[in-house]
Amino acid sequence: MPTTRKRTPTPAPEPRPRDADRSQGEILDAATAEFAELGLGGARVDRIAERAGVNKRLIYYYFGSKEDLFRAVLERAYERIRGEERALSMSEVEPIEAIRRLIAFTWNYYLEHPEFLTLLNSENLHRARHLKKSANIASMNSPLVQMLAEVLERGHRAGIFRAGVDPVQLYVSIAGLAYFYLGNSHTLSAVFARDLMATKAKVERLSHMTDLVLGYLVRD
């Protein structure tokens, strides 16, 4: 290096800047992807470190163990969906439109966050073991159930919706209609020999789901 000269004299790979938050975030991102793709059993700590671009030891430094990391991933995933759910404005629109929005939101969120589906599957495989350890599950109860209860009540009072609909049941049903289709798209596509993830198929599915729920709810 005769004439030009580097600012920093070390030609060695620059040590990563010490930024705790950033490292933790990258670890969580990497872990989310890894767990979502491979499940808890199939995920590898080595690979998570590699994906995050951090030293494996750092994962233990911040999260303690693979299991605890999984819990942290789960918690963040729940926090995120709850955050978006809270942003849904169902009380400001008329009941039928509110239901439409709820269904569309659920569908789109699962569509855009497939990792959420597989993380939930993993957690259920483990009988919600990690969730139960989590301090903040209580606060994680979906705000949608409250909103939905209010919409159902409003719609009923307006004579539009049928009476006696349990908001929890309906919430679970809407989730299930989307969840099963999207979460099992691989096996369903194989069994039905048709691509359930094609754009047209997805449009039709959302339409069917909406018809189904509104066909049930709306009085004539």
Place this chain on the structure above:
Amino acid sequence: MPTTRKRTPTPAPEPRPRDADRSQGEILDAATAEFAELGLGGARVDRIAERAGVNKRLIYYYFGSKEDLFRAVLERAYERIRGEERALSMSEVEPIEAIRRLIAFTWNYYLEHPEFLTLLNSENLHRARHLKKSANIASMNSPLVQMLAEVLERGHRAGIFRAGVDPVQLYVSIAGLAYFYLGNSHTLSAVFARDLMATKAKVERLSHMTDLVLGYLVRD
């Protein structure tokens, strides 16, 4: 041992009778349980052998590898549910009763065969990799879709059901309504802080599902 003689000719572990079919069946039973409880990644071949009461080597002798064993388990699980589905007599009863039976069957099958749900989850986590290798997926297409199509048509012609219902969509919906509730009961129970698997809750769920589907289908 010149003089003394053993009374009982050693109570050593009786050599298992040489029955290939029986051994294979027991391996499949054990593997089904193990994979259902722990997923493909979490399952242990050692444990499967132990559960089956066979030598671990025998698993490789018959099935080649853990992955191939998983495939065999999946295939048998599909064959079984298809077998039971074929036994459903939907064409012999009037449309509304037929739909009730279909929903109840789906619900009860998932309830009694929770392993089917987790196996499907695992397979979807692996993007239906094993199913795609399976020669007989084609013939595994659910007979229910055909039956359902016929019932929908019959109900429509009788002026009972609405027109234009895609049987595949409805089939997926019915499955999803049951699947999500049962397959995610652990996380849902944790999040809603109520036991979804209590007898009363299960009765209510089946009732809700039936109301939802028939509320949608039946014209007034």
Place this chain on the structure above:
Amino acid sequence: MPTTRKRTPTPAPEPRPRDADRSQGEILDAATAEFAELGLGGARVDRIAERAGVNKRLIYYYFGSKEDLFRAVLERAYERIRGEERALSMSEVEPIEAIRRLIAFTWNYYLEHPEFLTLLNSENLHRARHLKKSANIASMNSPLVQMLAEVLERGHRAGIFRAGVDPVQLYVSIAGLAYFYLGNSHTLSAVFARDLMATKAKVERLSHMTDLVLGYLVRD
């Protein structure tokens, strides 16, 4: 099978005719190939059985163990080369021609029986363990050494060859000149980046070997 009818009514895979010699021969053939290709450590009894088209158990029935099978293979390989060596007529031709024949024979035998080279390598890796157990090694001493001694003597008396040549040394040298080239052709080809097994290369090698040995032997 409406009209034509099999002699034997069993459509099952015909049980192999019980022919002890044939079975043993096929096992030896298969084992020779397997050991030659993969060495003693790399050879698999399962694969030998498959190659021979016999049940694995039969190998143990006839040969006792993998090691004993290897010994049997080795013995047969030695018997065969000794048999061919005996057929060499060196005493009937004039000394120079006799040497040419010996070199050509050695070269061609190794060329046509590459398995002999690798079997020898394996046996040397194992410090001739199996050979030492073999009863008939004594009688396996190459007849070529005797013949060569006679030729050297005859050539010397005729004033053609130099004196004091140890026939064992020369025999080993001739073997080595061929053996190293053929037995190490893969690494040599890789290192020299030229194909030592091309026809032209082989012709040149035989020519060089002959020149070398006769250049040394023949007095001027």
Place this chain on the structure above:
Amino acid sequence: MPTTRKRTPTPAPEPRPRDADRSQGEILDAATAEFAELGLGGARVDRIAERAGVNKRLIYYYFGSKEDLFRAVLERAYERIRGEERALSMSEVEPIEAIRRLIAFTWNYYLEHPEFLTLLNSENLHRARHLKKSANIASMNSPLVQMLAEVLERGHRAGIFRAGVDPVQLYVSIAGLAYFYLGNSHTLSAVFARDLMATKAKVERLSHMTDLVLGYLVRD
């Protein structure tokens, strides 16, 4: 442990100092010995770890797999012999002496490094599979061939050596003369019923090899 106190702070196996180079070197040493003695198929990773005094896992940490370790061993073996070959000063002495030195060097190197012979045998058994994967084979071409070419040329111009000798052929011949004797000493000793590795026998062999080559090369 309230009152008593250990004198020596536990004589437990001292944790090995963290020295990556040293660990890798020891693994390579141990692996070289193991592969040389037992071949690729017969070598055991466990035993290599034990011989090296390292944790078995470390072998995988550094070398990835048994095959890759074998490749590393081979590469180092080639590097070493090439290094010594380069140190041979053949161009500084008169042609006949240069040839003597080359033969003696080859003989002595094989004699002192029997592992090189068996490693080569193993690699040839595997059709140079590992060598071909090695990036640096090209640069591994023996410098001896160049040197030999120069000596042959020099000897010919001085009227001492015969014309038209291919240096590659002669190099291979010299190697083969030593290689076959030393590499097959166990079977040859068994077959000839005489100890080829006795000191006297070895002296005679080197003498014979030199006579043979010079007898061929030197014009009269």
Place this chain on the structure above:
DNA sequence: TATGAATGAGAATTCATTCAT
């Protein structure tokens, strides 16, 4: 805060060999 080196416990898979017929 960050990292390369090191490890014990296990995991899937293999293999020679024996059993029972």
Place this chain on the structure above:
DNA sequence: TATGAATGAATTCTCATTCAT
């Protein structure tokens, strides 16, 4: 003579985790 079923003991390789700096 012949064979499918079965097995114990390895064997290669993996993995979460810890050490030392």
